Amino acid sequence: MSKIMSSEAITTIVKMIESLPEETQDQVVNHLREYIDELQDEIKWEQSFERTQSQLIAAAKKAKQEVAKGKATAMDYDQL
DSSP states (O other): OOSSOOHHHHHHHHHHHHTSOHHHHHHHHHHHHHHHHHHHHHHHHHHHHHHHHHHHHHHHHHHHHHHHTTOOOOOOGGGO
16 A cells, blocks of 8 residues: 555545535545544554564463463452
8 A cells, every 4th residue: 555645546536525515525524534533543553563563472472381381370350
């Protein structure tokens, strides 16, 4: 996925929005704004997960090794 939208795609979107009544244009812009905000949040989450994924894998391997060695104890949820 390209980080920069082509000017042709932008022109197409602008033309589509311009063909609508002004009130509807405002609604479309607000919906696009919300959608883009959600996409940006999702991208940030994915990037954060990618940065920590190796740490999560290492922690899971360590936990598995401790269970195999008998070092792990059952979690007492009442003490949380």
